[in-house]
Amino acid sequence: MGDWTHKHLLDLQDVSREDIELVLDTARSFREVSEREVKKVPALRGRTVAMLFAEPSTRTRVSFELAAKRLSADTLSIQAAASSLTKGETILDTALNIQAMNVDLVVVRHQASGVPQMLAAGTKMAVVNAGDGCRAHPTQALLDMFTIREKLGRLDNVKVAIIGDILHSRVARSNIAGLTKMGAKVTVCGPSTLLPIGIEEMGVEAVYDINRALKDADVVMALRMQKERQQQSFLPSVAEYVREFCVTADRLKKARPGALVMHPGPTNRGIEIAAEVADGPQSVILEQVTNGIAIRMAVLYLLLGRKV
Amino acid sequence: MSILIINARVVNASGESAAACDIRIDNGRIERMAPQISRNGEQIIDAVGKLVLPGFIDLHVHLREPGREDKETIATGSQAAVKGGFTSIFCMPNTTPAIDTAQVVQYILDQARKVGLVNVYPVGAITKGRAGVEITEMMDLRRAGCLGLSDDGRGLMNAGLMRRALEYARMSGLLIMQHCEDETLSNKGAMNESAVSTLLGLKGDPLVSETVIIARDIELARYLSARVHFMHISSARSVELIRRAKAEGVPVTCEATPHHFALTEDLVKTFNTAAKVNPPLRGWDDVAAIRAGLKDGTIDCIATDHAPHTQEDKEVEFDAAPPGLIGLETAFGLVVKELVNPGILTMAQVVERMSGAPARIMGLESKGVIAAGKDADIVIVDMNREWTVSREDTVSKSKNSPFLGQRLQGRVVATICGGRVVYEE
Amino acid sequence: MSSVRIMDEDQIRRAVTRVAHEILERNKGLDGVYLVGIRTRGAVLAERLRQAIRNIEGRDVPCGILDINLYRDDLALVNKQPVIRETLIDFDITDKTVVLVDDVLFTGRTIRAAFDALIDLGRPACIQLAVLIDRGHRELPIRADFVGKNIPTAKGQQVRVRLSESDATQDSVVVEG
Numbered sequence: 001m002g003d004w005t006h007k008h009l010l011d012l013q014d015v016s017r018e019d020i021e022l023v024l025d026t027a028r029s030f031r032e033v034s035e036r037e038v039k040k041v042p043a044l045r046g047r048t049v050a051m052l053f054a055e056p057s058t059r060t061r062v063s064f065e066l067a068a069k070r071l072s073a074d075t076l077s078i079q080a081a082a083s084s085l086t087k088g089e090t091i092l093d094t095a096l097n098i099q100a101m102n103v104d105l106v107v108v109r110h111q112a113s114g115v116p117q118m119l120a121a122g123t124k125m126a127v128v129n130a131g132d133g134c135r136a137h138p139t140q141a142l143l144d145m146f147t148i149r150e151k152l153g154r155l156d157n158v159k160v161a162i163i164g165d166i167l168h169s170r171v172a173r174s175n176i177a178g179l180t181k182m183g184a185k186v187t188v189c190g191p192s193t194l195l196p197i198g199i200e201e202m203g204v205e206a207v208y209d210i211n212r213a214l215k216d217a218d219v220v221m222a223l224r225m226q227k228e229r230q231q232q233s234f235l236p237s238v239a240e241y242v243r244e245f246c247v248t249a250d251r252l253k254k255a256r257p258g259a260l261v262m263h264p265g266p267t268n269r270g271i272e273i274a275a276e277v278a279d280g281p282q283s284v285i286l287e288q289v290t291n292g293i294a295i296r297m298a299v300l301y302l303l304l305g306r307k308v
Numbered sequence: 309m310s311i312l313i314i315n316a317r318v319v320n321a322s323g324e325s326a327a328a329c330d331i332r333i334d335n336g337r338i339e340r341m342a343p344q345i346s347r348n349g350e351q352i353i354d355a356v357g358k359l360v361l362p363g364f365i366d367l368h369v370h371l372r373e374p375g376r377e378d379k380e381t382i383a384t385g386s387q388a389a390v391k392g393g394f395t396s397i398f399c400m401p402n403t404t405p406a407i408d409t410a411q412v413v414q415y416i417l418d419q420a421r422k423v424g425l426v427n428v429y430p431v432g433a434i435t436k437g438r439a440g441v442e443i444t445e446m447m448d449l450r451r452a453g454c455l456g457l458s459d460d461g462r463g464l465m466n467a468g469l470m471r472r473a474l475e476y477a478r479m480s481g482l483l484i485m486q487h488c489e490d491e492t493l494s495n496k497g498a499m500n501e502s503a504v505s506t507l508l509g510l511k512g513d514p515l516v517s518e519t520v521i522i523a524r525d526i527e528l529a530r531y532l533s534a535r536v537h538f539m540h541i542s543s544a545r546s547v548e549l550i551r552r553a554k555a556e557g558v559p560v561t562c563e564a565t566p567h568h569f570a571l572t573e574d575l576v577k578t579f580n581t582a583a584k585v586n587p588p589l590r591g592w593d594d595v596a597a598i599r600a601g602l603k604d605g606t607i608d609c610i611a612t613d614h615a616p617h618t619q620e621d622k623e624v625e626f627d628a629a630p631p632g633l634i635g636l637e638t639a640f641g642l643v644v645k646e647l648v649n650p651g652i653l654t655m656a657q658v659v660e661r662m663s664g665a666p667a668r669i670m671g672l673e674s675k676g677v678i679a680a681g682k683d684a685d686i687v688i689v690d691m692n693r694e695w696t697v698s699r700e701d702t703v704s705k706s707k708n709s710p711f712l713g714q715r716l717q718g719r720v721v722a723t724i725c726g727g728r729v730v731y732e733e
Numbered sequence: 734m735s736s737v738r739i740m741d742e743d744q745i746r747r748a749v750t751r752v753a754h755e756i757l758e759r760n761k762g763l764d765g766v767y768l769v770g771i772r773t774r775g776a777v778l779a780e781r782l783r784q785a786i787r788n789i790e791g792r793d794v795p796c797g798i799l800d801i802n803l804y805r806d807d808l809a810l811v812n813k814q815p816v817i818r819e820t821l822i823d824f825d826i827t828d829k830t831v832v833l834v835d836d837v838l839f840t841g842r843t844i845r846a847a848f849d850a851l852i853d854l855g856r857p858a859c860i861q862l863a864v865l866i867d868r869g870h871r872e873l874p875i876r877a878d879f880v881g882k883n884i885p886t887a888k889g890q891q892v893r894v895r896l897s898e899s900d901a902t903q904d905s906v907v908v909e910g
Contacts, residue, residue, distance in 0.1 A: 003813060013507070022816075029800065029817040038853040041803040071803075090624050112625030113509040114579030133627070135509025170509055197512065198503025298817075301803075306814035 004302040008120045008127040011136040012177040020178060024146050026298035027291070033070060034293055044073035047304050050098045052119075053109040053130070054080035054091065059265060060130050060140075063289070064107045067296035073304070076103075080110075095119045105304055108132070126303045134168050140264050141174035143295040145182060147288050148219055151260055156183035161213040161255070163245055164223030164272050166206075167194045167234075171264045172223060176202045189213035190223075190245060193234040210245050214254040221262040222247045222273040238271060248274045252282065260284050310334045311727065312350035313686070316360040318678050319655045321664035331360070333684040336727035341680055351729070353722060355688050361659050362678050363395025363685030363725060365666035367485070367563055368460070368539055368611035369636065371397075371428070374415065375404025380616040380705045382416065385636070386425040388614070388704040390731035392636040393720035395685035396427040396667075396675060401438065402461040408433040408444045410452035417453055425730045427685070429670070431456045434473050434484060438462055443473050446480040455670045456483040460539065461586075463489035463521050470525065474534040483670065485537045486525055488546070489587065493517035498627050500573045500588040508576065510626060513588050515543035522546050526553040529560055537669060538562035540613050542587040544597030551606040561669050563611035566635055566642040567710065569598045575710060581622045582710040585615070586631035602661060603652050609665040612639050616706030634704045638697055640689065641716030648691075649717065655691075684727040693719040739884055740906035745865070745896075748881030749778065752863050753785035755879050756832055765858070766830045768796040771847055772818055775799075775835035777898045778865055782834060797822030799833075804846035820850070827855035832879075836894040838864040841875035866906060868892050884908065 004022055006015065033041055049068040051061050061077065068075045080094050091110065098106055105126040108116050113133030120127040131137040149155050160179055166172045166188045179186050180203040187205045188195060195206050207213050214220060225245075229235045252261065261273070261283045269275040278285060311333040318325045318341070330345040331338060366389070372380040380388075382399075389397050399416065401407035407416065413430045420428035432449035436442045438459040446457065457477060464470045464486060477484050494517035499505050501512025522538055526549060529536045538550065541562050553560050567585060572592050575583040583589060601607035615632025622629050643662070647653040653661070667676025674683045695701075697711045723731035740748070760766050763786070770779025776798040783796045799822065802808075802815040833847055844862060851860065863879035868886045886892060890910040895902050 026817050029819045032819055033803075036854065041853070042849065043803040043808055046809065090620075092623060110625065112627040114626045117579045118625070133509050134511075173507075173509055196506040197501055197514075198506045201503040202507065301817065302814070305803075305808050306811050307809060 007303070008116070009138050009299055009303065010116045010120060010127065010129045012138045012141055012174050012181070015138070017181050020142070020145065020182060023142055023295065023298050023302065024149060026302060027142075027146050027294040030297040030301070031291065031294040033297070034290070039070050040072060041070065042072045043301055043305050044068070044071040047073040047105070048103045049073045049075050049300065050103045050106045051075065051077040052080050052095060052098065052106050053077070055109050055111050055131070057109055057131065059289070060109060063292045064130060064296050067293050068300055070293070071297055071300055073300065091115055092118060092122045095123050095125070099123045099125050104308060105300065126308065128299060128303065131170055133170065134173070135170050136174045137170040138174050138178075139292070139296055139299060140171050141178040142299070143288055143292045144175055144221070144262060144264070145178055146295055147262065147284055147291050148260065150291070151284060152218060155179065158184045158218045159216060160184050160186045160219040160221060161217040162186065162188045162221045162223065163210060163213060163247060164190050164225055165194045165229060166190050166199060166223070167196045168226070169223050173202075175221065176204050180204065187213045187217070191235060191241065194229070210251060211254055214251055217255040217259055219260045219262060220247055220252065220255055223264065224266065225268060225272045242271055246270070246272060246274060247277055249276050249280065252277055258282060262288060265289065310348070310350040311353060311684075311724065311729065312345060312347060313353045313355050313360060313688070315354055315356035317355070317358070318360045319659050320362065320677050320679070321656055321660035323656050331678070331686070333724065333727045336684055338678060338680055338682050338684050341678070353688070353729070358688050358690050358721060359655065360678065361393075361687050361689060362663040362676055363687050363723065364393045364640070364662040365396040365670075365672070365676060366394050366612050366614070366636065367398045367456075367537075367609060367666050367670065368565070369397040369399050369614045370402065370616065370632070371399040371416075372403065372616060373419065374412070379618055379621070382419040382428065383423045384703065384705040385614070385616075386420065386423045386428070388634070388636040389426045390723040390725065391703055391720065392638070393640050393687035393689065393723055394426060394636060395687070395723060395725040396429065396672065398429045398431050398456060398670070400431055400458060400460040401433040406433045406438050407431065408436050408438070410445070410448045413449060413452035413454055426725055429453070429455055431458050431460070431485060432482070433457065434459045434464055435469070440465055440469065443469070443476055446476055446482055450480045450482055454482060456485045456537070458485035458487060458539065460485070460487045463487050463491065465491060467524060467528070471528055471532065474528060474532050474536065478532075478534050483535055483537050485539050486521065487539055488518045488521040488541065490517045490520050493520065497588070498584060499576045500590045502573060502591060504573050504576065510576070513586075515545060515590060515594070518543055518587055519545045519549060522549050526550070526558055526560060529553075530556070530558045533559065535559045535561070540565050540568065540587060540611065541607065542568045542590050542594060542598070544594045547597045547601040547606055551601070554606065561608045563609045564598045564602060564607045565611060565613045566639050566646075567633060569595060569602065570642050570646045571595070571710060579626050580710060581624070581626055581629035582633055582708050582712075584626060584629050584631050585633050599647065599652050602647065603657070608661070608669060610639065610643065610661045611666070612636050614704070616704055617708045618706055622708050632708070634702070634706055634709050637702060637704065638709060638711050638716065640720055641695065641697075641718050642711070644691065644718030645716050684724055686724040687720055688722040689718060690721050691718050693717070695719050736907055736909045738905055738907050740882060742904040745881070745904045745906065748865060749781050750785050752879045752881055753782050753789060756782070756861075756863065757786065757789065759861070759878070760830055763790055763792065763794050765828075766794055766832060767824060767826060768794055768832050768834060769799050769822060769851065770796070770834040771843065772798055772800045773899050774894055774896055777896045778836060779834040780898075782863070795824045797824065799847060799850055801843060801846040801850050804849045806842060806846065822854060825855055826851065826857045828858045830859050830861065831857040832861045832863055834863045836865050837892050838862070838867045838877050839870060839892070841871045841873035844875050845873050865894060866892055882906075
């Protein structure tokens with residue numbers, strides 16, 4: 001197994017296949033910790049992890065917090081201003097203040113792409129990207145890959161269909177980067193206005209027809225569809241989106257029998273995914289949440305469980 | 309005080325002089341050029357080993373005064389200009405208040421005169437407050453000293469209003485300078501729309517936001533026989549549209565910036581906000597087309613779009629950072645490195661693009677050429693000098709340059725404006 | 734650098750068998766006795782002890798694997814971090830006798846970490862320690878209950894245990910340096 005040499009986790013673009021395997025293997029060991037009576041190991045005792053969230057996201061923040069706490073790190077949570085423009089203090093300044101309190105690692109969520117890069121360049125702390133703009137959400141992609149690998153036993157040659165608003169989805173981008181690196185075949189599918197220009201250059205097939213995307217898929221990943229896309233004229237109506245792209249039980253039959261149904265959450269039931277599918281036997285949506293903690297423990301351990 | 313430049317190897321747009329000569333400057337004008345002029349107590353400048361060119365003319369500069377003197381002032385912008393070899397600069401009207409009345413024009417001219425380094429020509433707004441609704445009092449602006457009009461920073465979106473502006477400007481003799489951007493298409497994009505913007509998850513500004521305005525305005529210019537100048541064109545398709553329009557005799561001209569012939573969108577991958585600019589940096593094909601357009605003359609001139617921003621303004625999220633970069637001090641070094649050294653432009657063509665053509669476009673009859681009787685606006689350059697762009701070396705009040713740390717070749721060693729040495733290294 | 738072989742395959746097998754007898758003797762049988770090996774070679778030895786006990790008693794003793802890396806006291810000091818593998822203990826250790834198995838007992842720090850790891854999993858009635866080699870130089874007040882072989886060493890020397898299951902080579906114990 002390779003050694004972890006990265007100081008930060010900003011994006012899966014710059015992480016190798018071996019690195020991804022190391023994270024997934026490490027996460028497997030950490031899943032056991034969360035199943036114990038005493039859900040805590042002392043690996044990161046004395047380390048401090050700050051959550052710097054400029055965008056409301058209870059799930060991801062709580063997942064990171066639990067991961068850090070189960071490794072015995074101290075945690076703190078800071079709600080940052082949505083934009084430097086609305087407040088005098090810039091996000092970099094906020095981060096430098098956190099650094100001044102001797103924090104070892106900062107987990108950052110921001111609506112602007114590239115903010116984790118900015119903090120990595122501008123501070124001495126290790127930086128973990130918990131989602132930036134439309135760009136990347138590496139731990140989500142890692143936990144998705146972990147879930148697929150645990151369930152199907154492999155990632156190589158697995159056919160994954162990602163359905164929905166690809167244009168605005170950092171989850172899609174990170175999954176594409178990670179899955180293609182691991183040998184999976186990825187098809188993205190959504191309204192033509194929400195498939196970004198040049199997406200094929202990321203090594204995926206792009207289609208408008210959900211039946212074609214789902215055909216023989218091993219994994220069906222639905223993305224959250226935000227209602228405001230209608231006002232922004234990406235969609236004529238949510239109703240038409242549902243008719244064309246909602247992952248329904250009927251459409252799921254096109255996929256391979258027993259195909260996994262995934263969603264990064266929170267789900268809009270009845271919009272991008274039918275309730276019976278989200279709650280159905282093929283759904284691994286809640287396992288994704290459970291695995292999220294193991295993946296985040298693995299990432300925090302790999303970044304902080306040594307001399308830093 | 310008179311000046312005598314000796315051993316001057318002069319390059320004009322028409323070509324490079326065969327032998328060195330002496331140039332006598334008196335009363336702000338070039339009085340005489342001859343192989344050897346006897347000295348008569350003048351200040352002597354020895355240009356041996358250097359080239360002597362007409363002072364550069366920049367049709368596109370943001371001086372930020374009045375309103376944002378923390379970014380740049382007429383004084384600091386003038387210093388940056390003369391350090392870069394510019395003797396005439398056209399300052400854009402997106403100030404606070406906008407240059408949309410004769411009073412603001414007067415204010416800028418007064419300030420520039422007090423600074424006394426460089427000819428400053430305020431460009432008036434096309435519409436009041438640059439709001440794109442009502443046209444400005446163009447005759448009044450003309451009388452106050454404007455030569456051109458622009459709503460720069462914003463495109464004039466309303467085609468009907470553009471038509472009226474072109475018609476009215478013709479009466480006033482003012483040139484309409486269009487910032488080519490359809491805002492419904494650019495949609496607050498932070499970079500060029502492409503596979504790179506998709507990869508980076510940044511909102512893209514497609515090149516069609518530029519080309520649809522150029523195509524529309526070419527049709528208006530043709531229909532009205534009115535002149536239009538397209539500013540900072542950035543795409544291969546824009547070059548092609550203008551090339552065709554010119555071939556068909558439509559009276560359009562255009563400019564391109566050094567950053568659009570030197571940089572591609574790949575620079576955005578680092579999220580360096582100094583690479584955020586409007587129009588955005590594009591792909592390599594576009595850079596190649598800009599270079600080809602400069603070579604064949606489709607692109608008339610090089611303008612810097614010098615756009616200073618403070619560190620505070622730029623040290624934010626890429627989405628939130630204001631677009632623009634400083635360019636006055638690096639323009640000539642980039643021209644030599646990216647255009648002259650690779651054999652794209654001769655020095656005579658450089659003079660045409662940086663001085664001859666802009667003078668003609670704006671009707672500055674006594675500028676843009678070194679000849680007896682013309683204004684003594686002269687720049688002396690050392691073609692062999694290599695230098696590194698650095699914060700410390702930058703005199704502009706802002707340091708937002710994506711070229712910091714780059715090695716350039718060719719440097720201005722002296723600038724003479726109106727017969728006075730305004731910069732000397 | 735000198736390299737001296739201290740034990741060969743037969744000697745290791747005999748030592749494991751002897752320790753298996755001692756474990757049975759000390760605990761008066763198998764009831765409530767669980768084996769837990771410390772990754773990687775302790776786990777191999779625990780499995781060998783399980784087989785040795787089966788050969789003697791005719792029945793199996795439960796056997797688990799413990800990864801102690803997350804409990805190490807030097808994690809913040811190492812440049813190259815250890816790879817974390819799963820702890821596989823599918824029985825409740827509370828009120829049981831846990832025989833902790835490792836290959837070499839040296840400073841005692843690994844065993845200290847193992848205690849913490851075990852106690853996070855439950856509250857054993859007692860913990861006993863079985864090691865193949867005790868080489869001395871303890872830094873903590875820890876001693877082994879069952880020892881395959883005591884080897885006097887200098888502190889700077891290295892004791893290398895190789896076992897066929899984990900090292901893909903013949904069993905041996907070698908002292909280097």
